[in-house]
Structures are given as C-alpha cells and as structure tokens.
Amino acid sequence: MLLSISTTHRPATDLGFLLHKNPANVRTVEFPFGPAHVFYPEASEERCTATVLLEIDPVGLVRNRKGPAGAGFALAHYVNDRPYVASSFMSVVLAKLFGTAMAGRSKDRPDLPERSLPLEANVPVLPCRGGEPLLRRLFEPLGYQVHATPIPLDDRFPSWGSSRYVSATLQAQTRVADLLTHLYVLLPVLDDDKHYWVTEDEVEKLMQRGGTWLPGHPERDLIVRRYLRHQKGLTTTALARLLEEDQRDPDVEEATYDREEEAVEERISLNTQRIGSVLAVLKSIGARRVVDLGCGEGRLLRELLGDPQFAEVVGVDVSHRALSAAARTLHLDRMPERQRERLQLLQSSLTYRDRRLAGYDAATLLEVIEHVEPSRLPALERAVFGAAQPANVIVTTPNAEYNVRFETLPAGEFRHRDHRFEWTRSEFQEWCESVAGEHGYSVRHLAIGPEDAEVGPPTQMAVFSR
Numbered sequence: 001m002l003l004s005i006s007t008t009h010r011p012a013t014d015l016g017f018l019l020h021k022n023p024a025n026v027r028t029v030e031f032p033f034g035p036a037h038v039f040y041p042e043a044s045e046e047r048c049t050a051t052v053l054l055e056i057d058p059v060g061l062v063r064n065r066k067g068p069a070g071a072g073f074a075l076a077h078y079v080n081d082r083p084y085v086a087s088s089f090m091s092v093v094l095a096k097l098f099g100t101a102m103a104g105r106s107k108d109r110p111d112l113p114e115r116s117l118p119l120e121a122n123v124p125v126l127p128c129r130g131g132e133p134l135l136r137r138l139f140e141p142l143g144y145q146v147h148a149t150p151i152p153l154d155d156r157f158p159s160w161g162s163s164r165y166v167s168a169t170l171q172a173q174t175r176v177a178d179l180l181t182h183l184y185v186l187l188p189v190l191d192d193d194k195h196y197w198v199t200e201d202e203v204e205k206l207m208q209r210g211g212t213w214l215p216g217h218p219e220r221d222l223i224v225r226r227y228l229r230h231q232k233g234l235t236t237t238a239l240a241r242l243l244e245e246d247q248r249d250p251d252v253e254e255a256t257y258d259r260e261e262e263a264v265e266e267r268i269s270l271n272t273q274r275i276g277s278v279l280a281v282l283k284s285i286g287a288r289r290v291v292d293l294g295c296g297e298g299r300l301l302r303e304l305l306g307d308p309q310f311a312e313v314v315g316v317d318v319s320h321r322a323l324s325a326a327a328r329t330l331h332l333d334r335m336p337e338r339q340r341e342r343l344q345l346l347q348s349s350l351t352y353r354d355r356r357l358a359g360y361d362a363a364t365l366l367e368v369i370e371h372v373e374p375s376r377l378p379a380l381e382r383a384v385f386g387a388a389q390p391a392n393v394i395v396t397t398p399n400a401e402y403n404v405r406f407e408t409l410p411a412g413e414f415r416h417r418d419h420r421f422e423w424t425r426s427e428f429q430e431w432c433e434s435v436a437g438e439h440g441y442s443v444r445h446l447a448i449g450p451e452d453a454e455v456g457p458p459t460q461m462a463v464f465s466r
Contacts, residue, residue, distance in 0.1 A: 001053075001054045001056065001083065001084055001085055001086055001087075001089070001090060001125065002051060002052070002053055002054075002086075002123075002124050002125075003051070003052045003086055003090055003094075003121065003122070003123050003183075004041075004049050004050065004051040004052070004121070004122045005019075005049070005050050005051075005119065005120070005121050005122075005176075005179065006042075006047060006048065006049040006050075006119070006120045006121075006122070007047070007048055007117050007118055007119050007120070008046065008047050008118050009115075009117040009118055010045060010046070011045045012043070012044060012045060012046055012047050012048035013043055013044070013045065013048050014048075014109070014112060014117075015048040015050055015176070016040070016043070016048070016050075017106055017108055017109045017112055018101050018106060018109075018112060018113060018176045019038075019050055019098055019101050019176070020098070020100050020101060020106070021038050021040075021050065021097075023040035023043035023048065023050075024040075024043075026038070026039040027039075027097075029093075029096060029097060031054075031089075031092070031093065031096070033056050033057065033089055033195070034054065034055045034056045034057045034083075035054075035055050036052060036053070036054045036055075036093045036096075036097065037052070037053045037054075037055075038050060038051070038052055038097055039051055039053070052090070052093060052094070052097065054089060054090060054093055055083070056082050056083040056089060057083075058082065058083060081127070081165075082195070084125050085125045085126065085127045085165065085191070086123045086125065086126050086127070086187050086191075087127060087187060087188060087191045087193065087194075087195065088187065088188040088191065088193065088194040088195050088196070089195055090183075090187055091183070091184045091185075091187050091188055094180055094183060094184050095184060098180055101113070101176055101177060101180060102177055102180040102181055102184065102209075103177065104175065104177035113175065113176065113177055114175065115175065116173050116174050116175055116374070116375050116378075117173070117174070117175070117176065118171075118173055119171070119172055119173070119174055119176065119179050120169060120170065120171045121169070121170045121179060121183060122168070122169050122170075123167070123168045123169075123170075124167050125151065125165050125167065126148075126165060126166050126167070126168045126187075126190060127164060127165055127190060127191040128148075128164060128165065128166050128190050129164060129190065129191065129192040130190070130192075131150075131164070131166075132146075132148045132150065132166055134190065135148055135166065135168060135190065136148075137218070137219050138186050138189065138190065138219055138223070139170055139182070139186070140352075140353060141217055141218055141219070141349075141351070141352045141353075141379075142172070142178075142182055142213065142217070142379070143172050143173070143174060143351070143375075143376065143378050143379035143382070144170045144171060144172040144182075145170070145171040145172065145382070146168065146169075146170060147168070147169040147170075147171070148166040148167070148168045148169075149166060149167045149168075150162035150163070150165075150166050151163050151165040151166060151167060172378065173378040174375060174378075175375065178213075178375070181209050181210070181213075182213075184209055185206065185209050185210050185214070185223065185227060186223070188226070188227060189222075189223050189226040189227050192226050193229075194229055198228055198229045198231055198234065199234075200234065200237075202227070202228055202234065203228070203234055203237055203238045203241070206224065206227055206228070206238055207238070207241060207242075210223070210242075211242070214242060215242045215243065216349070218349075218352060220239075220242065221239065224238045224239055224242070270448070270449050270458055270459060271299070273448055273449050273459075274366060274367070274396055274448050274449075274459055274461075275299060275300050275303055275366075277396075277446065277448045277461060278300065278364055278366060278394055278396065278461070279300075279303055279304070279307070281394055281446070281461075281463055282304075282310070282362055282364075282394070283307070283309060285361075285362065285392055285463075285465070286309075286361075287309075287310070287361040287362035287391075287392065288309065288310060288311045288312065288361055289310075289311065289312040289314075289359075289360045289361045289362075290304055290310055290312070290313055290314070290360060290361060290362045290363070290364065291314040291315075291316060291357055291360045291362075291363045291364070291388075291390065292304070292313070292314065292315050292316065292363075292364045292366070293316050293350050293357075293363055293364065293365050293368060293384065294316070294317060294318075294350060294365060294366070294367075294368035294371075295315035295316055295317050295322070295323075295326055295345075296317060296322050296325070296326070297322060297325040297326050297328075297329050298315055298325065298326030298327075298329040298330050299329065300364065300366060301313055301315045301326060301329075301330060301343070302329055302330055305330065305339060305342060305343060310342070311342060312342055312344075312360075313342055313343050313344075314343075314344045314345075314346060314357075314360070315343070315344070315345045315346070316345075316346045316347075316348050316350070316357065317347065317348075318347065318348065318349045318350070319347075320347060323345050323347060326345060327345060330343070332345075350365075350368070350372070350380050350383060350384065351372070351376050351379040351380050351383055352379075352383060353382070353383050353387040353388075354383070354387075354388070355387075357384075357387075357388040358387065358388050358389060359388075359389070359390070360388070360390045360391070361390065361391050361392065362390055362391065362392040362393070362394065363384060363388065363390040363392070363393045363394070364393075364394045364395075365384070365393065365394070365395045365396070366394075366396050367396055367397065367398070367459075368395075369395060369397055370397050370398060370414075370416075370419045370420060370421055370422055370423075371416075371418055371419060371420060372420060373420050374420060374421060377431075381435050381438070381439070385435055385438070385439035385441065385464070386438075386439055389439075389466070391465070391466050392463065392464060392465050392466070393441070393463075393464040394461065394462070394463055394464075395432070395461065395462045395464070396448060396459055396460070396461045396462075397422075397423060397428060397459070397460060398414075398415055398419075398422045398423075398458070398459060398460075399422075399423075399424070399425055399428075399455070399456050399457055399458055399459060399460045400422035400423055400424050400427075401424050401425060401455040401456055402449075402452065402455045402456060402457065402458040403415065403422070404455060405452060405455060405458070423460075425456050425460060428445075428460050428462070429445060429462075432445070432462045432464070435464070436464055440466060441464040441465060441466055442464070442465050442466075443462050443463065443464050443465075444462070444463050444465075445460065445461065445462055445463075446460075446461045446462075446463065447459075447460065447461070448460070448461050
C-alpha cells in the first residue's frame with residue numbers, strides 16, 4: 001500500500017526536516033505485518049514528496065494471528081485487500097515512522113513545525129465504507145479540499161459499477177503534524193475496521209491524537225464509534241471525555257470580552273460607525289438577500305430589518321447563546337408576522353461548508369475573522385468564498401496600527417481577549433488580495449472611523465465582489 005505527502009512550500013525540501021527523514025536516503029523499518037519503506041521520488045526546491053510503501057505479508061499475518069480465527073472462509077485470511085489499501089496498518093506505520101513529526105517537534109528547525117504549509121496527501125487505494133460523501137464529511141470540516149476518483153469493481157465490466165475504494169487526494173494549508181494526526185485517526189474510521197483488538201488504550205490514543213480537533217467535528221460521534229470498533233463501553237467513555245466542559249463558560253467569557261472591547265472603542269463610537277458603514281455599502285450595491293456571518297447579539301440584523309430594501313435577512317452564529325441574545329435584541333417573540341418572514345437565525349460554524357448559506361447577494365463578517373485561529377482561516381475562506389459564494393462579501397477587522405491611539409489599551413495587547421490576531425493595513429490587504437485571487441473576486445478597501453495620518457483608521461473594511 002502507498003501513501004505520499006507533498007508540498008510546494010519553498011524550499012520544499014523542508015519537508016525532510018519536518019518528517020525527520022533525509023530525502024537522499026531510503027529508510028526501511030520492519031513491522032510484524034511486513035516492512036515499511038520511506039523514500040522521496042522528488043525532492044527539489046519547488047516540490048518535495050515523501051512516500052510510504054508498506055509491504056504487507058498476508059501469510060505472516062495469519063501466522064502471527066492471536067485469538068479465534070474469526071468469521072469468513074479460511075482463504076479470506078490469505079486473499080484479501082489488506083496488502084493494497086490504506087487502513088489501520090498504515091496508521092501504525094505513520095505513528096512509528098513519523099512520531100516526532102506528529103508531535104510537532106523538530107530539533108534542527110524548532111520553528112518549522114508550527115508553520116502552515118501547502119500540503120497534499122495522496123492515497124491511491126482508500127477503503128471508504130460510506131463512499132466519497134463520507135470522505136468529504138470527515139476531511140472537509142478540517143479544512144481540506146477533497147478530490148476522489150471511484151475505483152471500478154472491474155474495468156472490463158463497467159456495468160458492475162464502482163467498488164468501495166477510491167483514489168483520494170487531500171489538499172490543505174496546514175501543519176504537517178495536523179495532517180499526520182488526521183490521517184492516523186481517520187484512515188481506520190473510513191475503513192471501519194482495525195487489524196488489532198481494541199482496548200482502553202485506544203481511548204487514550206484517540207484523546208492524544210484527536211483531543212484538539214475532534215470535539216468540534218460534526219462527525220465526532222461516528223469517528224469515535226468507528227475508531228473504537230463499535231465497542232459501546234469504550235465509545236461512551238471517549239465521548240464523555242471529549243464532551244467534558246471546562247469550569248468556564250466560553251459564551252459568558254465572550255460577552256465579557258465584548259464589553260471590554262466596546263469600552264476601549266467607546267470614545268469614538270466605533271461599533272455604531274461600523275454598522276453604519278456596512279449598511280451604506282449594502283445599500284449601494286443593491287443587496288436584497290443578506291446573511292450576517294457571526295451575527296452575535298444581532299445589532300446589524302436589527303438595522304437590516306428596519307430597511308425595506310432587505311427582503312431576506314439571515315443571522316448565523318456558532319453559539320446558541322448568541323442566537324438567543326439576537327432573538328431578544330430583535331424582540332422575536334413579538335415581531336410582526338410579515339417582518340418575521342424576512343428573518344432567519346441559523347446555528348452554523350463558519351469553517352464548515354453549509355449549503356443553507358449559498359447564493360446570497362451579500363455576506364457580512366463584522367469583526368469576525370480575528371476570532372479565528374490563523375490555521376483555520378483557509379477553512380473559513382473555502383466555506384464562505386468557495387462554497388457559499390455570495391455575490392458580495394463585506395469584511396471588517398481592527399487595524400492593529402491604530403491601537404496606540406487607545407489610551408486605555410496597554411501596549412502590545414489586542415482590543416479583545418479572544419482575538420487570535422490583529423492585522424496591520426498591509427497584512428489585511430495581502431490576505432484580501434490572496435482570497436480574491438483564489439476565489440474569483442475583486443476587492444476594494446474602505447476606512448471606518450477617524451483616519452489618522454500616521455496609523456490609519458481604527459477599523460479597516462474590505463468589499464469583495466464577483
């Protein structure tokens with residue numbers, strides 16, 4: 001079985017430092033089920049590919065088998081798909097060969113493992129019990145672009161249709177450690193099988209490999225159930241651990257941080273100016289169907305509903321508490337029926353594709369992107385600009401250069417304690433140009449708030465149009 005990982009990061013040969021394998025050498029490691037080889041079919045400054053070739057010995061598997069023979073006819077132990085498909089055998093090999101890389105460590109280049117690189121994983125034969133739709137449901141929420149080609153049962157008999165195998169390519173801007181971890185967990189999940197007996201140790205492995213990304217995955221329960229081979233007791237234990245709540249309530253903290261940010265910006269009434277500027281743009285472009293992504297407590301929604309130009313208004317937030325606050329802000333319980341028909345409130349994550357959000361005249365992201373981890377921004381870009389594809393997208397975000405003008409904001413601190421970053425004008429413009437070019441938009445930049453000759457405006461706004 002084969003699995004390859006490629007990058008076009010420059011220099012691409014940095015992949016060797018990340019995987020702790022010299023591209024000029026071939027390394028072979030013996031496993032109970034057969035030898036695994038790591039080699040680099042290409043290693044240039046422009047592109048580098050590391051390939052894992054696992055040679056499974058079916059006869060050796062039977063000789064080393066412990067316990068009952070299991071179901072099926074005797075020859076099935078010798079004649080099966082295990083030597084050819086990426087399964088739990090490959091997961092074991094990845095953990096052994098690339099354990100240091102999976103842990104995100106590099107002795108020679110300690111800064112390199114934290115970088116998000118353009119990565120591509122290719123699996124020529126991937127078992128998918130659930131087909132291509134399941135493959136997409138597992139990897140797309142993690143920020144991957146999925147390309148899958150079904151493998152026919154027999155090329156000579158097209159009428160027989162496709163097998164349960166696909167040839168898959170996964171592409172993402174992510175850390176090598178994250179890619180390896182996702183493959184480690186999800187390969188046996190797609191196969192819905194493991195070559196070894198699952199015990200309590202597997203729960204610990206799942207927590208170690210999936211603890212940071214699995215709790216928020218929309219297919220969390222399916223992943224846990226399949227990874228633990230449908231053992232009910234282990235599945236219950238793992239889900240309980242994943243769902244353990246911190247002592248803090250993140251929604252309550254978010255509300256507190258919002259008030260702190262408003263206090264910093266209160267002197268110039270920046271929130272009011274933001275909403276007014278966004279409304280002016282929406283009216284100027286003639287938008288009638290508008291979706292507010294990350295609507296919070298619904299301040300923009302209230303203004304949109306107050307203008308008859310906007311025939312359909314949708315508020316989207318990942319937080320139940322925020323949507324409840326928006327319902328109170330809008331007095332949803334006593335809203336006239338005709339106005340209520342113009343409004344929808346939807347719970348959805350902006351880093352996952354959601355068909356309900358497709359095709360609007362305009363989408364707004366007011367002070368939203370800076371709350372997203374930089375490593376997850378590509379997933380947001382694909383979900384909003386690539387999948388939903390509104391005709392226009394309006395994005396506002398703080399201008400980090402202006403922070404020195406806020407007397408109550410300590411030097412070097414962000415305006416909001418939940419901000420993952422705050423960009424300068426040049427950094428924001430660079431991101432906007434990249435997104436626009438990738439997804440077929442043009443972009444123009446506008447200032448919000450009093451513009452300082454030295455540090456610019458307090459808020460920067462980008463208007464993307466198709």
